[in-house]
Amino acid sequence: MGTDTLTKPDVVIRGRKVVGGVSEGEAMVTSQTISGWGGVNPMKGEIIESHHELRGQSFAGKILVFPGAKGSSGWSGVFHTTRLTGKAPLGMLFNIMTTKVALGCVVLRVPTMTDFDSDPLEQIETGDWVRIDADEGVVSIWKGGRRP
Structure with a gap:
């Protein structure tokens, strides 16, 4: 028998590691x-x-998919606090690299990627199941919350 098709992702995109590691969970997506x-x-x-x-x-407890950070350098402090309070995202995927988002990712210590071959904001919807393997530079997406 062949490989179980339920385990194969619907979409795979590649990108660059910001913070290494592997994480998976439900996506929360914003275009803002x-x-x-x-x-x-x-x-x-x-x-x-x-x-x-x-x-x-x-x-x-979700994979946060967003364009990038805005505002002051307080971004990293706020996201660091979410880690300390146990309210951080499981991982992050974003498009626009800035010093504030880079520092925020480092202090957050969750798998994070950027510089994708396909825009994650176009490929991922809220509720999709996403697996980030930042060390390999691969994001696997199961549409509609279907899990591997």
Whole structure:
């Protein structure tokens, strides 16, 4: 018999490691940049920024897919606090590299990638199951929350 097709990802994209490691979980996707200072409640991992499409939702325990960071250098401090409070994302995928997002990823210590061969914002939807293997530079996506 052949390989079980339920274990094969629907989409695979490749990118560059920012922080190594392997992580998987449900995706939370936003097309809007995220402000750390004043935009996230680090005690809940919740987006609190006014007018943000994810306002009131928590990224705790999810794979966060977003364009990049905005705002001040407080971004890294806020995301570091989410790690300390146990409300951090399991991993992050983003498109726009800045010093604030780079430092935030390092202090967060979760598998993180950027510089993709295909835009993750176009390939991944909220609720999809995502596996990040940052060491290998591979993101595997199972659509509709279907798990491997």
